[in-house]
Amino acid sequence: MSSRIRVLVIGAGTMGTVHSRAYTRLEDAEVVGIVDPFDFNPRLAIDLNVPQYRDLDDVPGSSYDVVDVSVPSRWHLPYVVEALRMKKSVFCEKPLALSLTEAEEMVATAMTNQARISVGHCVRFFPEYVEARSLVQSGALGDIAVVRTFRGGAFPTAWNDWYANRNLSGGTLVDLMIHDFDFVRWVLGPVTRVYAKTTRREMNRIDFSLATLRFASGAIAHLEGTWAHEHFGTRFEFAGSQGILQHDSFQEKPISITRTPEGGVALPQSGDLRSPYDLEIAHFIDAIRHDLPFRVTIEDAYEALRIALAAESSAMTGVSIDLQPTTPARGGVTL
Secondary structure, eight states: OSEEEEEEEESSHHHHHHHHHHTTOTTTTTEEEOOOTOSSSSSHHHHHHEEEESSGSSOGGGOSEEEEEEEEGGGGHHHHHHHHHHTTTTESSSSSSSSHHHHHHHHHHHHTTOOEEEOOOOOGGGHHHHHHHHHHHTTTSEEEEEEEEEESSSOOOOGGGGGGGGHHHHHHIIITTHHHHHHHEEEHHEEEEEEEEEEEEEGTTOEEEEEEEEEETOOOEEEEESSSSSSEEEEEEEEEEEEEEEEGGGGGOSSOOOOOOOOOOOEEEEESSSSSHHHHHHHHHHHHHOOOOOSBHHHHHHHHHHHHHHHHHHHHSSOOEOOOOOOOOGGBBBB
């Protein structure tokens, strides 16, 4: 590996651009090329002064060390699997995939090729979420009984309006609320039962979902996700035997301005001096550089997806879904 870790970014849309900018702010990493299969943003490669390619196969394998996969969720699988087979380290935007079959193939490929992969569950880098986990796990709130979360904003617009197609994005449960599924599992541990309801009104550009999770600890979480709000915001509340912890992003600033580029997606922001997206990418590069554990593993991403898909199944059938402690992956691999 060269003195600076060379990154090839696949996808030049909202997250590809965010990740590319984050890499450029690191002293020990550099973006060496952009793969833009869908012509998201031809300006990105020009602005970064790097080559632009149509496909991963067009890029000499010796020219990069890391692959950042930031195309829409439906196309994660082929790029992730190809990069892992080349034994490249991979950063994949969330959700890992849109089906457990695809996710299991990624897990098996990573293990077979002993290649490293982390997934963009960026909430784990927002300081308020990190502090909440620390307080809960320290016992400051006592035994947690009930958790509530909210995440929502306007219906996102992007390339070919792909968020409006559940087969491409997964809708609010799989694309949006997967952040909170990952967060509450990160804080409280395994989920044993899922029940959910959701609207299915994509033609009206409205999407709203509710999910209830039961944990092995006995705690209950109620999660709400919506693409029907004017402004993006998040909330959470942990109620324990010794106290209540609350966060509301709508109350953090007396004046709030939201700017969404044309054809872009509104992103949650933090009041911290350093962007959580920068922290996420810096952690990924540092873990690669020094062979350290990832804060978000592929197993974490798989479990978040498993919860999200169980919620989707529950919403479709009207019944609760029980989750087993472990799930076998392809090739005999067990998470």
